[in-house]
Amino acid sequence: MIEMAQYLIVVLVTIGIVMVTVLLHVAYLTYFERKILGWMQDRMGPMEVGYHGLLQPIADGLKLFFKEDIVPAQANKVIFTLAPILVLVPALIGFAVIPFGRDTIQIFGLTFRPYVTDINIGILYILAFASIGAYGVLLGGWASNNKYSLLGGLRSAAQVISYELSLGLSIVGVLLLAGSLSLVKITEAQGGGMFHWFIIPQFVAFVIYLISAIAETNRLPFDLPEAESELVAGFFTEYSGMRFAFFFLAEYANMILVSCIATILFLGGWHAPFEALSFIPPILWFVGKVYLFLFFYIWIRGTLPRLRYDQLMMFGWKVMIPLALANILVTSVVLYFVKG
Amino acid sequence: MGSNPASLNDPEPRPITEDLPLRRSEDLLLNMGPQHPATHGVLRVVLELEGEKIIQATPDLGYLHRGVEKLCEGLTYQQIIPHTDRLDYICSMSNNFAYVRAVEKLLGVSIPERGEYVRTIIAEMQRIVGHLFWLGTQALDIGAMTVFFWTFREREVLLDLFEQVCGARLTMNYFRIGGVNGDLSPEVIQTLRKFLNEFPSKIDEYNSLLLNNRIWLSRTKDIAVISAEDAVSFGMTGPVLRGSGVHYDIRKAEPYAAYGKVDWDVPLGSNGDTYDRYWVRMQEMKQSARIIAQCLDQLPEGPILTDVPQVVAPPKEKVMKDMQSLIHHFIIFTEGFRPPKGEVYCATEAPKGELGFSIISDGGPKPYRLKIRSPSFVHLGAFDHMARGYMIADIVTIFGTYDIVMGECDR
Numbered sequence: 001m002i003e004m005a006q007y008l009i010v011v012l013v014t015i016g017i018v019m020v021t022v023l024l025h026v027a028y029l030t031y032f033e034r035k036i037l038g039w040m041q042d043r044m045g046p047m048e049v050g051y052h053g054l055l056q057p058i059a060d061g062l063k064l065f066f067k068e069d070i071v072p073a074q075a076n077k078v079i080f081t082l083a084p085i086l087v088l089v090p091a092l093i094g095f096a097v098i099p100f101g102r103d104t105i106q107i108f109g110l111t112f113r114p115y116v117t118d119i120n121i122g123i124l125y126i127l128a129f130a131s132i133g134a135y136g137v138l139l140g141g142w143a144s145n146n147k148y149s150l151l152g153g154l155r156s157a158a159q160v161i162s163y164e165l166s167l168g169l170s171i172v173g174v175l176l177l178a179g180s181l182s183l184v185k186i187t188e189a190q191g192g193g194m195f196h197w198f199i200i201p202q203f204v205a206f207v208i209y210l211i212s213a214i215a216e217t218n219r220l221p222f223d224l225p226e227a228e229s230e231l232v233a234g235f236f237t238e239y240s241g242m243r244f245a246f247f248f249l250a251e252y253a254n255m256i257l258v259s260c261i262a263t264i265l266f267l268g269g270w271h272a273p274f275e276a277l278s279f280i281p282p283i284l285w286f287v288g289k290v291y292l293f294l295f296f297y298i299w300i301r302g303t304l305p306r307l308r309y310d311q312l313m314m315f316g317w318k319v320m321i322p323l324a325l326a327n328i329l330v331t332s333v334v335l336y337f338v339k340g
Numbered sequence: 341m342g343s344n345p346a347s348l349n350d351p352e353p354r355p356i357t358e359d360l361p362l363r364r365s366e367d368l369l370l371n372m373g374p375q376h377p378a379t380h381g382v383l384r385v386v387l388e389l390e391g392e393k394i395i396q397a398t399p400d401l402g403y404l405h406r407g408v409e410k411l412c413e414g415l416t417y418q419q420i421i422p423h424t425d426r427l428d429y430i431c432s433m434s435n436n437f438a439y440v441r442a443v444e445k446l447l448g449v450s451i452p453e454r455g456e457y458v459r460t461i462i463a464e465m466q467r468i469v470g471h472l473f474w475l476g477t478q479a480l481d482i483g484a485m486t487v488f489f490w491t492f493r494e495r496e497v498l499l500d501l502f503e504q505v506c507g508a509r510l511t512m513n514y515f516r517i518g519g520v521n522g523d524l525s526p527e528v529i530q531t532l533r534k535f536l537n538e539f540p541s542k543i544d545e546y547n548s549l550l551l552n553n554r555i556w557l558s559r560t561k562d563i564a565v566i567s568a569e570d571a572v573s574f575g576m577t578g579p580v581l582r583g584s585g586v587h588y589d590i591r592k593a594e595p596y597a598a599y600g601k602v603d604w605d606v607p608l609g610s611n612g613d614t615y616d617r618y619w620v621r622m623q624e625m626k627q628s629a630r631i632i633a634q635c636l637d638q639l640p641e642g643p644i645l646t647d648v649p650q651v652v653a654p655p656k657e658k659v660m661k662d663m664q665s666l667i668h669h670f671i672i673f674t675e676g677f678r679p680p681k682g683e684v685y686c687a688t689e690a691p692k693g694e695l696g697f698s699i700i701s702d703g704g705p706k707p708y709r710l711k712i713r714s715p716s717f718v719h720l721g722a723f724d725h726m727a728r729g730y731m732i733a734d735i736v737t738i739f740g741t742y743d744i745v746m747g748e749c750d751r
Contacts, residue, residue: 041488220483305485307555
């Protein structure tokens with residue numbers, strides 16, 4: 001009985017810490033993005049709220065919270081309400097299996113681990129939930145009863161399905177090397193310095209993953225579902241207030257999630273690049289690598305124009321998927337001869 | 341489309357509940373604008389779509405109609421100048437220029453040489469401002485947001501100069517019938533020279549983001565192609581026409597102001613696609629910088645306003661001191677002047693194309709009729725022709741490639 005209670009406390013506290021940390025990072029990722037874009041574009045970014053605009057994300061959150069929650073008269077109310085939840089929940093739920101660090105902490109005789117749980121199909125679990133997010137976008141676009149939203153939703157469905165294939169296929173090479181689907185085991189398989197990281201044997205997969213991940217998170221140059229110059233705001237044109245905030249949070253949570261996965265799969269997770277640097281706590285290495293990816297995404301946004309729908313599809317099916325398949329083939333053949 | 345192939349093979353006749361077949365496909369009718377982030381104001385376009393492909397695009401104009409032409413019939417020739425600011429509000433002084441040229445043609449007055457050079461400098465500065473604005477918004481529409489902020493950085497320098505020259509930043513009112521209002525100060529000339537030195541490297545900076553960018557190329561090459569013949573038949577002018585390879589620039593064809601006295605080239609495209617029009621405008625900015633630099637070098641001394649007392653008000657210092665000048669000033673600004681009876685059309689090369697003013701004078705102090713030939717309006721006539729068969733995403737490219745401003749289009 002006591003063991004059960006202890007277990008429950010540990011899990012609930014870990015979930016609480018992970019959720020709060022992730023949501024805080026999501027909020028400050030928007031600040032980070034605006035500051036970096038401002039720096040790239042010769043302007044200041046947010047400066048008014050707090051010191052150098054540090055309280056801007058909180059002000060934005062409060063504003064959205066107090067906004068009127070409008071449901072269009074012609075919308076399908078049930079699905080219209082359900083869609084933001086369907087988008088946000090899968091984005092947050094993926095963090096349950098992300099190993100943020102290595103060391104366990106003992107407090108009051110309870111052992112806390114730096115992740116909520118380690119399931120043996122971790123990566124599959126994240127991919128499965130990520131696919132549910134696409135339903136939220138599609139249904140949100142459809143339920144709004146707005147042609148722009150519908151087009152945005154359709155684009156999103158087509159895009160997510162196409163790029164999920166290459167995303168999933170790019171991961172297979174890593175899984176073959178690590179011999180496990182568990183994210184903890186994949187990280188542990190890359191121990192011993194940066195030359196053991198999977199980015200070196202799986203560089204093609206890494207590039208495919210990076211590009212597909214941008215498409216998965218609907219970021220520039222693949223932000224067609226919400227292309228503001230064509231479709232106003234795409235699938236969330238009709239959303240306002242907290243429901244809009246849900247979509248917004250989900251987008252940034254997804255960015256962090258795909259960056260976490262990229263860190264774990266290709267950059268050795270919490271491992272330091274050299275033994276000499278391992279005095280820095282593993283969790284800081286993890287966060288640093290994640291922010292490296294986030295910076296990359298923002299950099300891309302500051303640099304590239306948007307692709308057109310048909311060009312996006314062509315690129316996905318004719319370039320990314322064949323490349324990913326070829327990568328799997330080469331990896332398996334090499335592994336077969338190396339490992340015998 | 342229309343008929344249902346499944347029902348043709350159906351041996352049993354099914355009860356028909358309505359005239360239309362149960363399963364059918366329709367074109368999606370999408371209303372774009374007048375409130376839409378990419379329509380550059382209040383343009384409305386009704387799109388017939390098959391999936392994302394455009395079957396037909398019908399522009400619907402008039403949401404910004406203010407009746408400027410009619411208003412002008414009730415105003416004296418001087419009072420009309422500020423109204424022309426509001427046509428193409430991105431480059432308001434180009435409109436002023438086009439208007440005062442038309443009135444000067446009607447009156448038959450000539451401008452002192454320094455006045456002509458100052459006008460040329462200002463007009464080319466406006467062209468750079470207009471093209472910078474176009475580049476920023478076109479890139480933003482296609483998704484490259486950084487270019488927008490970079491172009492606004494340079495635009496800011498020029499707007500500050502305009503502020504020093506005439507006191508305003510948006511609806512500038514600097515041209516007068518018979519010259520310009522106020523001379524260029526040495527500080528303005530100095531800042532302008534500094535700007536001209538830096539400007540080519542800034543253009544290279546924009547090009548570093550766009551010129552060889554694969555995505556930019558795929559979004560602009562072979563998009564909204566218009567052949568030279570079609571461009572001429574649709575009455576296109578300016579960079580849109582030159583993008584199709586037609587050598588027509590009013591500044592070269594019938595040189596006015598100081599354009600005949602400086603050395604510059606007319607950049608020409610070849611394919612008539614969006615990329616060529618982009619390239620033409622980028623080159624035009626370089627040519628404008630060349631023209632300004634030469635004008636600054638050649639800038640002669642002398643008056644900037646013509647000495648025609650019937651048309652030009654006396655200088656302010658004189659108005660403050662002597663009675664005759666005060667009366668003269670009063671008459672010019674209350675009664676206006678009376679140009680001879682007649683009809684005149686005068687075309688000027690504005691940043692967006694041929695901006696023409698046609699004035700019918702009945703000998704009174706106000707025009708009997710004033711007609712504005714605005715390039716944006718004429719260009720929109722070819723919208724359907726250029727949009728058919730492309731995709732929704734290309735619509736915003738086409739808006740951008742015309743460089744339309746609705747204030748000028750609807751008047």
